[in-house]
Amino acid sequence: MGKYYLGEFEEVVMLTVGVLYDEAYGVSIKKEIEARLDRKVSVGALQSALKRLEQKGYLTSREGETNAKRGGRPKRYFSLTAAGKRAIEDTRTMRNELYDAIPKIALNLEMN
Amino acid sequence: MKSSAPPPSPPKILLRFFRWFCHPDLVDSIEGDLYELFEENIVQKGLHKARWGFAWEVLRLLRPSLILPLFRFYKPIYIAMIKHNFILSLRSFRRYKSSFLINLIGLSTGLACALMIYLWVNDELHMDKFHVKNDRLYQVMQNSQRPEGIRTSNQSPALLAQALKQDFPEIEQAITTGNNEFNGRGILKQGNRQAEVDGLFASKDFFKAFSFPLAQGTPQQALSNKQSIVLSQKLARQLFGTTKNIIGKTVKGNRDLFGATYQVTGILGEVPTNSTLQFDFVANYTMVFSKVEWIREWSGDGARTYIALKPKVNADAFNQKLGQYLQTKPDREDNHLFIQPFSERYLYGKYKNGAPSGGRIAYVRLFSLIALFVLLIASINFMNLATAHATKNTKEVGVKKALGVTRGALAFRFFQESILLAFLSLLVALHLVGLLLPQFNLITGKALQINQLLDITWPILGITLFTGLASGIYPAIYLSSFSPIKVLKGASYKLRASSKVYLVRKGLVIFQFALSVIFIVGVVVVHQQVSYVQTAEVGYSRDQVLHFKMRGKYNRETLIERLKGIPGVVNATNIHGGSIVTMSGFGTGFQWSNQDADKEVAFRRPHIGYGFVETLGIKVLQGRSFSKSYGDETSKLMVNEAAAKLIGMKDIVGKTILDGDQKKQIIGVVKNFKVRSMHEALQPCIMRFSPRGSDFMVKLQAKNQAQTIDQIKRVYTSFKPEYPFVFQFIDQEYQALYQAEQRVASLSKYFTIIAIIISCLGLLGLTIFTNEQRMKEIGIRKVLGASVLQIVRLLTGTFAKTVLTAILVALPISYLLMDQWLDNFAYQIALQWWYFVGAGLAVLFIAWITVSLQTIRVAQVNPVNCLKDE
Numbered sequence: 015m016g017k018y019y020l021g022e023f024e025e026v027v028m029l030t031v032g033v034l035y036d037e038a039y040g041v042s043i044k045k046e047i048e049a050r051l052d053r054k055v056s057v058g059a060l061q062s063a064l065k066r067l068e069q070k071g072y073l074t075s076r077e078g079e080t081n082a083k084r085g086g087r088p089k090r091y092f093s094l095t096a097a098g099k100r101a102i103e104d105t106r107t108m109r110n111e112l113y114d115a116i117p118k119i120a121l122n123l124e125m126n
Numbered sequence: 127m128k129s130s131a132p133p134p135s136p137p138k139i140l141l142r143f144f145r146w147f148c149h150p151d152l153v154d155s156i157e158g159d160l161y162e163l164f165e166e167n168i169v170q171k172g173l174h175k176a177r178w179g180f181a182w183e184v185l186r187l188l189r190p191s192l193i194l195p196l197f198r199f200y201k202p203i204y205i206a207m208i209k210h211n212f213i214l215s216l217r218s219f220r221r222y223k224s225s226f227l228i229n230l231i232g233l234s235t236g237l238a239c240a241l242m243i244y245l246w247v248n249d250e251l252h253m254d255k256f257h258v259k260n261d262r263l264y265q266v267m268q269n270s271q272r273p274e275g276i277r278t279s280n281q282s283p284a285l286l287a288q289a290l291k292q293d294f295p296e297i298e299q300a301i302t303t304g305n306n307e308f309n310g311r312g313i314l315k316q317g318n319r320q321a322e323v324d325g326l327f328a329s330k331d332f333f334k335a336f337s338f339p340l341a342q343g344t345p346q347q348a349l350s351n352k353q354s355i356v357l358s359q360k361l362a363r364q365l366f367g368t369t370k371n372i373i374g375k376t377v378k379g380n381r382d383l384f385g386a387t388y389q390v391t392g393i394l395g396e397v398p399t400n401s402t403l404q405f406d407f408v409a410n411y412t413m414v415f416s417k418v419e420w421i422r423e424w425s426g427d428g429a430r431t432y433i434a435l436k437p438k439v440n441a442d443a444f445n446q447k448l449g450q451y452l453q454t455k456p457d458r459e460d461n462h463l464f465i466q467p468f469s470e471r472y473l474y475g476k477y478k479n480g481a482p483s484g485g486r487i488a489y490v491r492l493f494s495l496i497a498l499f500v501l502l503i504a505s506i507n508f509m510n511l512a513t514a515h516a517t518k519n520t521k522e523v524g525v526k527k528a529l530g531v532t533r534g535a536l537a538f539r540f541f542q543e544s545i546l547l548a549f550l551s552l553l554v555a556l557h558l559v560g561l562l563l564p565q566f567n568l569i570t571g572k573a574l575q576i577n578q579l580l581d582i583t584w585p586i587l588g589i590t591l592f593t594g595l596a597s598g599i600y601p602a603i604y605l606s607s608f609s610p611i612k613v614l615k616g617a618s619y620k621l622r623a624s625s626k627v628y629l630v631r632k633g634l635v636i637f638q639f640a641l642s643v644i645f646i647v648g649v650v651v652v653h654q655q656v657s658y659v660q661t662a663e664v665g666y667s668r669d670q671v672l673h674f675k676m677r678g679k680y681n682r683e684t685l686i687e688r689l690k691g692i693p694g695v696v697n698a699t700n701i702h703g704g705s706i707v708t709m710s711g712f713g714t715g716f717q718w719s720n721q722d723a724d725k726e727v728a729f730r731r732p733h734i735g736y737g738f739v740e741t742l743g744i745k746v747l748q749g750r751s752f753s754k755s756y757g758d759e760t761s762k763l764m765v766n767e768a769a770a771k772l773i774g775m776k777d778i779v780g781k782t783i784l785d786g787d788q789k790k791q792i793i794g795v796v797k798n799f800k801v802r803s804m805h806e807a808l809q810p811c812i813m814r815f816s817p818r819g820s821d822f823m824v825k826l827q828a829k830n831q832a833q834t835i836d837q838i839k840r841v842y843t844s845f846k847p848e849y850p851f852v853f854q855f856i857d858q859e860y861q862a863l864y865q866a867e868q869r870v871a872s873l874s875k876y877f878t879i880i881a882i883i884i885s886c887l888g889l890l891g892l893t894i895f896t897n898e899q900r901m902k903e904i905g906i907r908k909v910l911g912a913s914v915l916q917i918v919r920l921l922t923g924t925f926a927k928t929v930l931t932a933i934l935v936a937l938p939i940s941y942l943l944m945d946q947w948l949d950n951f952a953y954q955i956a957l958q959w960w961y962f963v964g965a966g967l968a969v970l971f972i973a974w975i976t977v978s979l980q981t982i983r984v985a986q987v988n989p990v991n992c993l994k995d996e
Contacts, residue, residue: 040156087154
């Protein structure tokens with residue numbers, strides 16, 4: 015495990031924030047995950063992950079425009095920080111290294 | 127989007143809930159997200175689903191990371207404030223040691239009292255409530271129209287349960303159990319082992335309706351056969367030496383258990399102590415039913431009936447339906463049924479005009495009130511001392527206010543101090559409870575344990591917090607209201623003299639002492655009444671009369687002859703159905719010539735043997751008593767004065783009246799005597815003759831009783847009875863009738879003492895304090911030539927006035943209360959004036975001693991010591 019540790023859901027959130035780039039706020043992140051990964055995400059789970067990631071310094075947020083559709087409440091947009099970018103890269107590299115280290119024979123489905 | 131119709135908004139209450147718990151930094155953006163999702167969901171899934179979805183999301187937002195920190199004073203400044211207050215409190219405790227100790231002792235004894243009473247009350251309130259079906263479990267009660275009024279009984283015909291189950295679909299289970307007569311007392315034998323038992327006969331669904339635990343066996347099967355018997359573990363060990371592998375084995379009952387063979391079908395678990403039904407075994411009621419002929423008729427009451435209603439059945443509606451049911455059965459025209467919740471029977475076991483009218487609940491209420499008042503008295507001490515100390519605290523308040531401390535923070539400081547003290551007292555109180563609980567159990571006849579307090583942790587913390595708040599409320603409001611300018615200018619002495627505060631403080635002292643007076647009057651009256659009923663003239667001699675019961679088949683006449691042959695025995699007699707104290711048998715069935723046709727009268731109607739009147743020293747006024755020298759006496763009767771007056775014949779001796787359908791001659795009139803307790807009025811009594819009674823009463827000589835009793839025991843055992851010799855003196859039996867009152871008497875005595883001690887502690891604290899305040903004055907007066915006596919009189923004068931007022935307030939209240947309590951008894955003492963004056967004087971005296979001991983010390987002070995400063 016490197017110095018960046020991301021949980022599975024945290025990683026998904028980070029990646030999605032990256033995907034959405036300039037449009038990443040609560041609802042859009044939630045929908046993106048639900049659409050791409052075909053899983054249900056509760057606002058609670060998402061928000062607590064976002065808060066945690068912000069505290070770790072991987073995400074940063076800014077308050078966006080308000081809009082009547084949202085009961086007059088502002089959006090909070092998230093974007094990746096430098097540390098956040100390193101964190102997802104690091105996680106990816108680690109995964110790839112692990113994947114590459116698996117002997118070919120273990121992945122040969124026909125053998126089973 | 128039309129602006130006229132606002133879009134549907136998410137449920138307001140959920141939104142508010144969310145805003146309440148959510149962390150303030152996040153609340154806006156998350157709420158926005160929620161709105162957005164909600165509105166989209168309306169479009170996609172409809173309003174209804176959207177609302178549910180919203181609720182679900184809000185619930186799932188309840189996570190530690192998103193909610194507001196629990197402790198809102200998370201800013202370091204608040205912690206510093208609490209710490210600062212804490213130090214101030216500790217300093218003030220150390221500086222005013224006497225006040226602190228008085229507060230601590232007062233509050234902790236008050237709390238200890240309240241805790242013990244709470245334990246007791248809690249235990250009483252939970253009696254019989256452990257059954258799973260508790261809220262559906264009822265006992266079927268029976269009202270019968272009697273000449274003396276409606277009589278309520280918990281017995282019913284043995285046929286009732288089954289008939290009810292058939293006719294009322296609302297009933298889930300209907301249970302028959304044995305009544306007083308078929309109570310399962312007897313002896314069980316197995317091989318050469320045997321045990322005296324006290325059991326219960328119950329119909330087969332017993333374990334389904336009641337949740338008594340079974341260690342072995344199932345509720346379905348435990349009572350499935352006529353021979354089924356479920357033994358307690360203790361009984362199983364007594365009979366078999368083990369509880370293992372005895373299912374299916376048999377035990378044999380003696381005559382009282384119908385001489386039947388029973389088959390073990392289960393082993394009972396622990397029967398909870400808070401159950402009013404206690405038993406060594408449960409056997410199938412069918413056994414009783416098959417062996418006793420008369421209980422198969424509707425006319426006899428040989429059972430008790432319990433029902434478990436199906437869930438959601440309205441009990442009131444069911445009661446309406448049930449009322450007339452029994453009247454449709456033969457010989458039951460006068461009987462009316464009603465159901466009473468089973469667990470309620472314990473606390474509401476008295477009936478008036480056919481409806482429950484209190485019972486033990488009165489004592490539960492009484493003691494809860496006492497607990498509350500004792501706590502109040504203790505809290506008042508704290509309040510009084512705190513306001514008295516106000517003068518010393520004024521500087522602190524002034525400085526703080528000048529520095530900009532808000533009133534709320536000041537109030538908080540005083541609350542913190544009182545709550546701190548309350549919790550310190552709680553610690554002491556818990557130790558006190560641990561120490562005193564065994565004694566308390568002895569008096570109340572309970573088996574309360576200190577660890578039961580754990581079950582009521584929250585109420586205890588609540589009570590303590592409440593006490594702290596109640597004690598602190600006055601200082602918190604009063605002290606924090608000082609104006610800083612006045613205080614700092616040195617106007618503190620004016621504050622002390624401020625008449626309003628003075629009045630409140632005085633009022634509180636009056637309240638304390640009024641309560642003390644009421645308590646004392648209560649104790650005196652209860653004590654007087656209890657000792658009155660215990661020593662009252664009852665028309666027979668209770669002294670040195672021994673009572674025992676002998677069951678089985680034997681010759682009564684020989685037994686009595688042999689008893690009389692013992693040197694220390696004066697006389698002996700036998701009677702049916704308990705000694706003269708506990709005698710049962712009350713009813714109608716007598717007719718005479720000039721009787722009011724429509725007025726049937728109920729009599730006490732014991733069956734007595736020879737020598738009854740002589741053994742008990744009852745005076746024969748006219749005629750004679752039953753005697754062997756007149757041959758068969760079964761067709762003769764004796765009456766007491768009350769009965770003679772009721773029957774109203776002239777020269778009643780020699781006249782005949784009808785006992786049922788038998789003509790019987792009255793041969794004697796005896797002086798009125800009182801059976802059973804003084805709660806009941808004297809009843810007319812017609813004594814019938816029967817030599818077959820199995821309760822024996824033996825009058826002993828005063829000397830060598832131990833020896834005599836030993837010989838009686840030997841005579842008893844020579845008849846080879848099944849049961850061991852158990853005896854009681856009838857004066858003990860008589861005392862036992864007033865057990866409840868005696869408990870109240872001794873408990874209230876202790877609580878009164880505590881109340882008085884706490885009140886006096888408070889008074890002492892106040893005295894010490896005011897005397898300290900007046901030290902200079904005393905010094906100057908002494909310099910100018912005042913004597914010690916004059917100074918003492920000056921200092922104690924106001925207290926005497928206060929306490930006198932308290933007494934005046936308390937007397938009428940205590941009179942009313944006591945008058946009401948005495949109504950419980952058919953025989954009451956008259957309330958004497960000296961009970962009240964005595965109580966008043968006692969309180970005055972105690973208060974005066976408290977004050978003057980302290981005051982005399984102060985008055986003897988050397989004026990130099992208090993005048994040399996400044």
